[in-house]
Amino acid sequence: MLTDNALQIxxxxxxxxxxxxxxxxxxxxxxxxxxxxxxxxxKDIWEQKFYEIMSNLAFLPNSPTLMxxxxxxxxxxACFVLPVEDSLEAIFTTLKNAALIHQSGGGTGYNxxxxxxxxxxxxxxxxxxxxxxxxMKIYDSATExxxxxxxxxxxxxxxxxxxxxxxxxxxxxxSDGTSLQNFNISIGITDSFMxxxxxxxxxxxxxxxxxxxxxVVRASKLWNSITREAWKTGDPGLIFLDTxxxxxxxxxxxRIGSTNPCGEVPLLDYESCxxxxxxLTKIVKQEEGKVYIDWAKLDTxxxxxxxFLDNVISVNxxxxxxxxxxxxxxxxxxxxxxxxxxxxxxxxxxYASQEAVELGEKLMGFIKTKSxxxxxxxxxxxxxxxxxxxxxxxxxxxxxxxxxxxxxxTGSISVIANTSYSIEPLYALHYKRVxxxxxxxxxxxxxxFIEKMKQLGLWNKQVEIEVMHTGSIKGLKSIPKEIKxxxxxxxxxxxxxxxxxxxxxxxxxxxxxxxxxxxxxxxMVKDVADIYWAAWERQLKGITIYRxxxxxxxxxxxxxxx
Ligand code: UDP
Numbered sequence: 039m040l041t042d043n044a045l046q047i048x049x050x051x052x053x054x055x056x057x058x059x060x061x062x063x064x065x066x067x068x069x070x071x072x073x074x075x076x077x078x079x080x081k082d083i084w085e086q087k088f089y090e091i092m093s094n095l096a097f098l099p100n101s102p103t104l105m106x107x108x109x110x111x112x113x114x115x116a117c118f119v120l121p122v123e124d125s126l127e128a129i130f131t132t133l134k135n136a137a138l139i140h141q142s143g144g145g146t147g148y149n150x151x152x153x154x155x156x157x158x159x160x161x162x163x164x165x166x167x168x169x170x171x172x173x174m175k176i177y178d179s180a181t182e183x184x185x186x187x188x189x190x191x192x193x194x195x196x197x198x199x200x201x202x203x204x205x206x207x208x209x210x211x212x213s214d215g216t217s218l219q220n221f222n223i224s225i226g227i228t229d230s231f232m233x234x235x236x237x238x239x240x241x242x243x244x245x246x247x248x249x250x251x252x253x254v255v256r257a258s259k260l261w262n263s264i265t266r267e268a269w270k271t272g273d274p275g276l277i278f279l280d281t282x283x284x285x286x287x288x289x290x291x292x293r294i295g296s297t298n299p300c301g302e303v304p305l306l307d308y309e310s311c312x313x314x315x316x317x318l319t320k321i322v323k324q325e326e327g328k329v330y331i332d333w334a335k336l337d338t339x340x341x342x343x344x345x346f347l348d349n350v351i352s353v354n355x356x357x358x359x360x361x362x363x364x365x366x367x368x369x370x371x372x373x374x375x376x377x378x379x380x381x382x383x384x385x386x387x388x389y390a391s392q393e394a395v396e397l398g399e400k401l402m403g404f405i406k407t408k409s410x411x412x413x414x415x416x417x418x419x420x421x422x423x424x425x426x427x428x429x430x431x432x433x434x435x436x437x438x439x440x441x442x443x444x445x446x447x448t449g450s451i452s453v454i455a456n457t458s459y460s461i462e463p464l465y466a467l468h469y470k471r472v473x474x475x476x477x478x479x480x481x482x483x484x485x486x487f488i489e490k491m492k493q494l495g496l497w498n499k500q501v502e503i504e505v506m507h508t509g510s511i512k513g514l515k516s517i518p519k520e521i522k523x524x525x526x527x528x529x530x531x532x533x534x535x536x537x538x539x540x541x542x543x544x545x546x547x548x549x550x551x552x553x554x555x556x557x558x559x560x561x562m563v564k565d566v567a568d569i570y571w572a573a574w575e576r577q578l579k580g581i582t583i584y585r586x587x588x589x590x591x592x593x594x595x596x597x598x599x600x
Contacts, residue, residue, distance in 0.1 A: 040094065041456045043471075043480045048454060051190060052104050063102065066093040071109035076349035087342050091317035096320040097343045098376075100313040101190065102143040103350055111355045113142035114312060116446070117298030117372075118361065120308035122148045122173075122346050124247060126486060129153075129173055133180055138357045140184045140192025147195035147305070149226060149295035150174060151300045154247040155203035169204050171211050172557040174218060176461050180219035188244075190450075192220060193299035197277055199226035200260065203243040203252040212273045215590055222299055224275040224580065232574050235261045248261065265567040265588040268583055274584040275301065276570055282579050285441045287548065288368060290428045300442040301580045302552035303372055308360040311549070313372040313446045314343050316405070317455045318381040329384055330400070337408050344412035347371035348420075369423040372444025372549050373409055375402075377457035378539075379464050388523045389463045390535040398461070402443075406546040409442040410435065444549035453480075460545050461553060463528045463536070466509025473593055481597070487525055494521070509596040528556040529586060533539055533569050541576050550579040559586040 040048070054060035060068070070089035076083045091097045099114075106112035108359035118139050120132045136146045154160075156169025174196050181192040196218070198208040209225070212218050234241050234257035241257040244250065254563055263585045264274060277297060294304045304313040317338055351369050356362035378398070379389055387394045399571065407452050410412040417426075418439035423440050431437050446462045451473075458464055467487045471480040487505075496517060504514055510527055528536075532540050533555050538552040555569055564581055573581035586592075 040454070044454045044456055046478070046480065047450060048247060051450075052101070052454075053470060054109075060448050064094065069107040072112075073103075073346055073349045073353060073390055076352040084345070086249075088346055091339060091346075092098065094122065094320065095455040095457075096339055097314060097346070098317070098455055099346065099350065100446065101450050103312065103314075104451075104454075105143055106354075108567040111357075113139070113144060113357055114350050114354045115144055115284045115310040115365075115590070116313050117146055117147075117303045117311040119147045119298065119305035119307055120560050122150050122170075123152055124152050124154055135358050136192070136194070136201070137175065137180055137184050140181055140359065141582060142214070143190050144310075145193035145195075145299035146199070147296040147298045149197040151197070151199040151202050151226065152246050155245060155252065156207070158245065158247060169207075170202070171204060171207055171572050174211070174221060176281050178218050178220050183221075183436075194221045194298040195297055195301070196221045197226045197296050198223075199295075200228060200231045200540075201242065201244050201278070203245055205243060205260065206255070206263065209260070209274060209549070212271055215266060215271060220551055222275065222301075223273045223581075224277045224301070226295065227276050227574065228281045231257060231260075232571075236516070249504065256386060257361040261420055261567070263303055265570055266563050268570070269566045270588060271587060272584040272588055275580060276573065277301070278578065279572055279578045281577050283552070285548070285579075287431060288425055288429045291368075291379045291425065293520075297550065297580065300447050300552040301550055301582065302374070302446045303370070303441075303549045304579065305370070306364065306365050306368075308358070309356065309368060309370060310356075310361050310365045311370045311372050311444065312347050312354075313444055313450050314347050314373065315374045315376045315407075315451060315460070316340070316343060317457055318375050318377040318401075319384060319457050322384055329386075330550070331381075331385075333404065336404065340405060341412045341415075344371070344409050344439075345416065347373060348416055358368070367424040368440040369438060370441045370549070371439050372446065372526070373405070373442060374445040374448075374547070375397075375405070375453040375543075376448040376455060376460055376461070379458040379463040380486055383524060385462075386524065388526060389539070389595050390523070390526055390531045393539045395535070395542050398539055399545055402546040403542045406443055406548070410437065413439045413442050441548045443547045445543050445547055445551040445553070447552045447554075456485075461539055461551070462556075463526070463531050464529045466599060467511065467525060467554070468505045468509050470597055471593060472595060473591065484525075490521070490525075506597055508526045529558045533557060533583075537569065537572055537576070537578075540573075540578060544578055552583065555581070555583040557585045561585050 044324050070085045074081050074085035085490045100116035103114040150170035153170040154167050158167045163223040185191050240254050242251045245252045297304045321332050321336040322329050382394050417436040422436045426574050467484045536555040540551050544551045
């Protein structure tokens, strides 16, 4: 059932290197057995359920759980946020903690806005400060070196708020295409900034150390610089801090300032989150020749998955005491999906259609309701999360987990499950994946596409060659329009539909949605500005775009390009 690409990834990164080497089946057994240790009764029954849902590729937890469960001191979470306080000691304490997290396969997000700006006063030395970007560069190099010994590339999210005096430098900090390559960078945006842009007003940059206004710039100047850079390199993205905090389930614990590296989990300092994703291609049933969503099956998968993720919090090994304390107090988990584009193809619904958007909303609404039901059942059985009383959750919702859902990018686990990434449209019908494994290129060909072509008697050498070179069937006259529409790929789909899908899933996702709006190379800066603006207006929690070929190294590529 595992494809060659899946086996290659498993073999390189996940299967234990003992003698003889672990098999994929043994991996799923190891993870299931270890995670079932959290069960007080019926441990064997739960172990079997966990094993089945993973080995059937219907649900997979985030990579660190697959890699490390059952190992001595196995760290199982993918997502962390660490504090960056304005002192040398604090900056390097966090750097040490980040190194430990990266070594275990986790990713870290930070907001650097508490750091005094470049050239500000340092009273202890009588000198001047280096500023947030200089410290980010140190974090970046450390990440580079840790990755050589670690399980996978360490990922970082670096955020600077729009009111920080170094914001102009931060916006262009990845502009040269070589700096901060281990960081995604995002601007911490507030509603008042967006209003200042819309009214073309001045915007104050405030020194976080003195709280004094250091500089005043036109809001629209910053905005234009952001959108131009994003057009140029894909960075920076935006994080909408007010929307995130409006939806913060435990505001008493403070304001959330950062997300994990890919943006799907807003977290407090030292919080971690365990992710898992349901494979949507595994919840279909056929009746009288028609294909339907099997809602009952989906419900069963959600129940097992939520229990699994809650167990992970209990059996996890924590590298940092502060992380253990807050992660166990809030018990945040993030159950999401992968294979959304392929589910739509199975159902015969084009991604770029209102029907697909509505189904996305309905599906995520169902997943949220059932996830909460499952968490409430656990809350009754095991007790609510410790800070539940302080939280905004209703008294009638004795939840076990402060949050239940996140839409993660599923960069590796969707390859293992052989399905489309997250809620993304198909990248292409035929493409290559470069650099995810050291020096290895993987080719992906969409099996649903070939199957459909064969079914319709349309599969021939001409189609094969065209798809190999362009990844698309758009230019082929011999293919009926509705088939072309069904197999539209990421860059052929308008940004409006990309955003509508993000919005549909965000509506019922208590954490956030990681989504990249993939754009053709010909996209204009003005389009990027429109997308970023629309993302704010629609109350998304964040936005990321990527324009084709805007970076020298691109992980997914059409084969015809080189
Ligand atoms: N992540 C990381 N390094 C990576 C990829 C991912 O630290 O190379 C972390 C990061 O926090 C990201 C999260 O894992 O937001 C989930 O990413 P994804 O769904 O792609 O991970 P997978 O479980 O598929 O490996």
